[in-house]
Amino acid sequence: MFDIDLQSRIPIYEQLYKKVIEMTVKKQLTPSEKLPSVRELAKELGVNPNTVSKAFQMLERDGIIYSVPGRGSFISDKNDSIIAKNAAEGFRTAVREALNGGLDREGMISVIDSVISEKGALSDDKAK
Amino acid sequence: MIKLSNTTKKFGDFTALDNVDLLIPKGTAFGLLGSNGAGKSTILRLLSGIYKQESGSVTIDGQEVFDNTDIKKRVFFINDETVQFGSFTLKSLKKYYKGFYPNFSEELFEELRNTVKLPEDKRIDRFSKGMKRQAVVITGLASGADYLLLDEAFDGLDPTMRIIVKRMLVDAMLDRKLTTVISSHNLKEINEVCDSVALIHQGKVIFNRDLDSIKGNIHKVQAAFNKDYSKEDFEPYGILHYSRSQSIHYIIMKGSEQEIREKFKDKEPIVLDLIPLTLEEIFIYEMEGMGYDAGQLN
CATH class of the missing domain: 3.40.50.300 (P-loop containing nucleotide triphosphate hydrolases)
Incomplete structure (x- = not known):
């Protein structure tokens, strides 16, 4: 579930941090849901438990999860703003790449519109 | 300990x-x-x-x-x-x-x-x-x-x-x-x-x-500008490695993506791409930065 790339250029804790946010956004993790323990996750991923702890600490610092001593870590229900900030950061990167690739503002806006309408069509399908 | x-x-x-x-x-x-x-x-x-x-x-x-x-x-x-x-x-x-x-x-x-x-x-x-x-x-x-x-x-x-x-x-x-x-x-x-x-x-x-603090904290930067800059202009950024191919500057430097973008801001780059280095690359540049021949690493 928490698949990460051990050989990636991106630090493992950062991948885990982003993964939890991604899963929260996609509703694969829902508010108050319990996360696997540091031990479980370290074993599943084959990584150092200190690395997993570090990701959890950052998630907690940013209000994405909260921990209850003796019970574990849970997804927070007040994490919308940090998630939006994260999404904005990802979008900025995409915009930069698009600019480098020769797409202008108008071009980007039309891409944005088409992606949103695709998404809209998808969620309409779900609604039916 | x-x-x-x-x-x-x-x-x-x-x-x-x-x-x-x-x-x-x-x-x-x-x-x-x-x-x-x-x-x-x-x-x-x-x-x-x-x-x-x-x-x-x-x-x-x-x-x-x-x-x-x-x-x-x-x-x-x-x-x-x-x-x-x-x-x-x-x-x-x-x-x-x-x-x-x-x-x-x-x-x-x-x-x-x-x-x-x-x-x-x-x-x-x-x-x-x-x-x-x-x-x-x-x-x-x-x-x-x-x-x-x-x-x-x-x-x-x-x-x-x-x-x-x-x-x-x-x-x-x-x-x-x-x-x-x-x-x-x-x-x-x-x-x-x-x-x-x-x-x-x-x-x-x-x-x-x-x-973790090594990874993601050293980047390969590819940048192009409207003005003609040279290596000396980037020295204050703490660069580990510099090369240039026509209008593109290739720079290896320490810092998170955000920090590096901040440093380049006032030069108004028209292209500024950042790629984090692999651990292997980091070791090689760190060694070179300290005056060792990284070829000896292997």
């Missing part, structure tokens, strides 16, 4: 370790990275009390290691030569180590022995190389030692055994704050298992850092 300060170890005229300072906090999985002959095994042998340093100190939890039985009972050294009890069987080996390590777990030893299917009453000198390696590893894991030293230990293990060892290390790190020191010339291994790493080269510690 492991501490080497001003430690020098010589073999005749050869200086294997040259004034080394190294601090390994309790509960970490620490990687010693370096080419053959760099001094990694010498450090492990000092820590297990096999060698005595010529000068400086080698302490574990504040106590000098050499000739210190109390400390030796808390350290297990996993290497090919640890098990030299040729005529021993695993059964007698278990008994021997149980007598030495106060926290030796017979249950864990048996559990692991069954998992890897090693016979208990066959002489160890009739084992294959791989089986011998497994025998040392399971003994080390079952020893209950606070400090586990692994000398290139992952190299000879098959994938299943690797996973078992990794999972065991997770438990031991969380349950009893086990400290592991792993020497390897394999960056991939160190990257997966360790949280900190020291690069050893020609008997010196080139650098020593938390892996």
Whole structure:
């Protein structure tokens, strides 16, 4: 579930941090849901438990999860703003790449519109 | 906590370790990275009390290691030569180590022995190389030692055994704050298992850092500008490497993506692409930055 790339250029804790946010956004993790323990996750991923702890600490610092001593870590229900900030950061990167690739503002806006309408069509399908 | 300060170890005229300072906090999985002959095994042998340093100190939890039985009972050294009890069987080996390590777990030893299917009453000198390696590893894991030293230990293990060892290390790190020191010339291994790493080269510690803080904190920058800039204009940014191909500047520099973008802001780049370096690239540039020839790394 928490698949990460051990050989990636991106630090493992950062991948885990982003993964939890991604899963929260996609509703694969829902508010108050319990996360696997540091031990479980370290074993599943084959990584150092200190690395997993570090990701959890950052998630907690940013209000994405909260921990209850003796019970574990849970997804927070007040994490919308940090998630939006994260999404904005990802979008900025995409915009930069698009600019480098020769797409202008108008071009980007039309891409944005088409992606949103695709998404809209998808969620309409779900609604039916 | 492991501490080497001003430690020098010589073999005749050869200086294997040259004034080394190294601090390994309790509960970490620490990687010693370096080419053959760099001094990694010498450090492990000092820590297990096999060698005595010529000068400086080698302490574990504040106590000098050499000739210190109390400390030796808390350290297990996993290497090919640890098990030299040729005529021993695993059964007698278990008994021997149980007598030495106060926290030796017979249950864990048996559990692991069954998992890897090693016979208990066959002489160890009739084992294959791989089986011998497994025998040392399971003994080390079952020893209950606070400090586990692994000398290139992952190299000879098959994938299943690797996973078992990794999972065991997770438990031991969380349950009893086990400290592991792993020497390897394999960056991939160190990257997966360790949280900190020291690069050893020609008997010196080139650098020593938390892996996460190295990764993602050094970037390859590709930039183009409307104005004509030269290398000197970027020097204040703390660049490690610079090259240029027509209008594109290629720069290696430290810093997070955000920090680097901030630095370039006032030059109004028309292109500014950042790629984090791989660990391997980081080591090479760090070594070059300190005046070493990174070609010697391999």
